[in-house]
Every structure is written in structure tokens, then in C-alpha cells.
Amino acid sequence: MDTPLRLEVIIASVRPERFAPVVAEWFLRRAGSEAEFDIGVIDLRETPLPTDLTETSEVADYRARLAAADAFVAVTSEYNHGYPASLKTAIDTAKHEWRAKPMGFVAYGGLSGGLRAVEQLRQVVAEVHMVSLRETVSFPQAKRQFDADGETRYGAAIDACDRMLRQLAWWARTLRAARMRDPYPG
Template sequence: MPRLTVIIAATRPGRAGLPIASWFTSQARVHGGFDVAVVDLAELQLPLLDEPNHPRLRQYTREHTFRWSAIVEASDAFVIVTPEYNHGYPATIKNALDYLHQEWHGKPVGFVSYGGVAGGTRAVQQLKQVVLPLRMLPVVETVSIPFHFQRITGGAFQADENLESAAKAMLDELAR
């Protein structure tokens, strides 16, 4: 079964990314098309890119880079759960993407985004510009969650039928 790795991009305390990623991860497991893994960038703790060599060379020197490389290499597809901060994506996901190069090649990527009125769509559009040169394959279907804070109660994310349908459509496309 292909491995889908869900990447939680936000690292700030109190972040909505945890309950949203938890909801999406359960949707992915129910979907049944993937072996689902989760990477929380807050736990991964990649420092700002600190490798002396260009990622294309794969001449890594740091243990955290070897660990990150192994996770990405073992994955067949990705979903990035990202907030929109000031009309863009968080620096943590850009840093995580920039650490590697060849490991990303040919792998599909979907996006679950959240924010205010735009639901994180501006962050996703910018991230697509980042993943394309890494030769990743962004799928058209996305899950966009506007006013996400209204859907989190007691630390749990409350989805509706539209969000569940969007998640299924994206997972179907990633599996295809």
C-alpha cells in the first residue's frame, strides 16, 4: 500500500494545524488507499537550512537531514496541512521543502489549508510554485477551510459534509 505522509506545517503554540491534521489523518485512514504517516514540523525541529552542500548533491552532513531524507524517500505521496499567515505560507514548510531535492521527485502532493476568509488558498497557490521545481505533482483538488477557528471546539476540528467530500476527492486523486 502506498505511504501518504501528512506534513503539519505550522509550529506556533496553540496552532490549529494539530486538530485539522488529526481530522484529515482520520479521513485518510478511513479512505483506505494509503498507509498514513504524520510528520509534525514542530517535532521534527529542522533548523533553518544548515547543510553546507546544495540539496541536489545529497551530500548531507547533519543527522536531522538524514532523518528527514529517509522519511521523504519512504513516502509515495504527501499532504501539506498549512495555515495562511499574512497571505502566504509559513517559513517552516519552505525550509522543510528546501532541505531536500531528489527525494521529492515525481511524488504527488495535496494541500489542506486554513485561514480567514480565503481559507489558506493564497498559501497553497504560492506553495505550488515551490513544489513544481522539486518535480512534485500537485493535485488540483484541495481542502480549503475558511474561518477555521469557528470549527475548533475543545481542541477538536468539526468538519462538515463539504470538507469531507473535498478530502475524499483529494485522496482519490492522490491515490490515482
């Protein structure tokens, strides 16, 4: 159990003019300061997942990467009161690989800060037998929350991020130990 927890950060937006990289890079800098995590990035814009959910070599590689992970954080925008279709495809592409693992959320958007997308995602991740973290990082009016260097002084998000990372580590450690002792019966 001395090995670092494998955290995969999923960047959900695939739009050409997306703001996702700014939010994701900020989160990655914060998470990277936690020695407990070995962090990878799955940028759905760069991950060819077929929307018809057919099996391809890229899908097999993606699923293997999910299987090796101990925890996930989705960096997601909110589009039309929901989350991006690319994230739904990413979740639906796998099944057993998600089970008994925690998922945290870093959301951004307009007035709601992406929270409507997160509330929908909580239902979806529960259906694939994941643990949704209560603490969520949210950036309302996201483009106004970051400076030209991609930094923020938005205290609510900074505090939520620190709490979420502590909770994510606890759940990831606890669930990894449980999966090793007794494989999840899903």
C-alpha cells in the first residue's frame, strides 16, 4: 500500500475554443503538490472514443488505463444545464473499470459554475458503482476567475479543492484496500 494512488484527471470539453485547459492546468498544479497521487491526464479531445461504443484498440487502451486507476476527477464544463456528450461517451465506454472507485468534480460555467452538470453526473457515476465525492470545486463565471497566468484567487474554489483532494485520497486508499481484500461484487 506504499505505492502512490493513481489519479486520472479527465478533461471533458472537446470544443475548439474550450476553457477547459485553463481550469485543468490549475487543478493539476494543486493536485500535483500532493505526494500521495501519481497523476495522469485523459483529455477527451485527444482520446478517440467511438460514440457508438464499438471496441477498438484505442478503447482497449483507455479501459486498461481506467482499470489501473485508483481515483478520478472530471474537469467539466456545463453546456445547456448538462455535461458534455464526450464525458457521457467516456463513462459509457467502460463498465467494470469504474467500479468501487471515487470520482471528484471540478466544474466551471456561467452563473451555476457547472453545478447542474455535476448533479447530473452524480447520478451517472452512482449507476456505474462509483463513489461520488461530496466536495466539488466550482467556478461560476469561470473566465473572470482566472488571471492571464491561469491562476485564481477565488477562495471558495481553492478551499473546496483542498478538501476534495483530502477526501479523494481517503476514498481512494480505502477503496483500493477493500478491492484488494475482497473484489467488488459487480
